[in-house]
Amino acid sequence: KNSNIINQTSNSIRILYVIRTSSYFYQKRLIYLLQTWISLVNQDVFFVTDILLPNISQNHMILTKQICGPDAHSMNILCCKTAHDFIIFHRYISEYDWFCHFDDDQYVNVNNLKKYLSTLDFNQPYYIGRASWSNTIKRSKEPYPYSFWFATLGAGICLSKRTIYLLKPYTQSVSQFIDGCINENYHDDIYLGFLLNGYLNITLTKNNHFHSHLEKFFYHNKQIFLRTFTNEITFGFNIPDRYPYYLPQLDKSYLDPYRIRTLHCLLYITQIKECETKIR
């Protein structure tokens, strides 16, 4: 029986998580992730950030300020930061099976993610996420004059080991990825979709359990939200109305402005009573 358990753990998939963040968002966003889902998978989480962040081990951070310049929400700088995802992915390719990117305004249900990815073969090329637009990106110019789907990085994306391996020639250096974004005049997530579709023929596997804060209606139907939230894989959050606000407010609002701590407690404990005593 014991050896069975050991076997199961050694067979289970290994997921590497990269979180794109910024020193500016440490207190505003990241602390809520550190208090909740990140604490469950600490050893497997790496941060792409402008400068050093407190309370995170240095070898889990990759610093971008020197190469990308001071942080800004611009196409070039975000491309430059995303280029660093691949530096981490390639560095750890032998240790992990799946490689995921999340923004710092996302809650990840790591159990549901693992359950879902376990159903797929990481030796096959996979590009998984939520389709960003309701239609394909129209493209007619060479190379690859075909329309394609892309996933928004803001809902989280996951790539299989095989995909990381195939991406190596295009993402080996930071400048390669940035030059690609600039040449094609695409934002980082569109450029990644282009690389995968055009150069590698890997199409998007859509998963609607990934969510970003761009989705207006996801949070706005109380019955549906309360019935289904335990099945979702990621949640985006944003004030004033893009966060799980139909969950009961179990914590003081200044300690849990996005109700992420509440969500976390309900997902792992499920009894509201117990969460109330645990959170306060």
Ligand code: UDP
């Ligand atoms: N971000 C960053 N540097 C910036 C602004 C944003 O690294 O100067 C990151 C931020 O931490 C987040 C992602 O980029 O992970 C998207 O930013 P944000 O959520 O603020 O904007 P959105 O595009 O989602 O509206």
Ligand code: MN
């Ligand atoms: Mn965001």
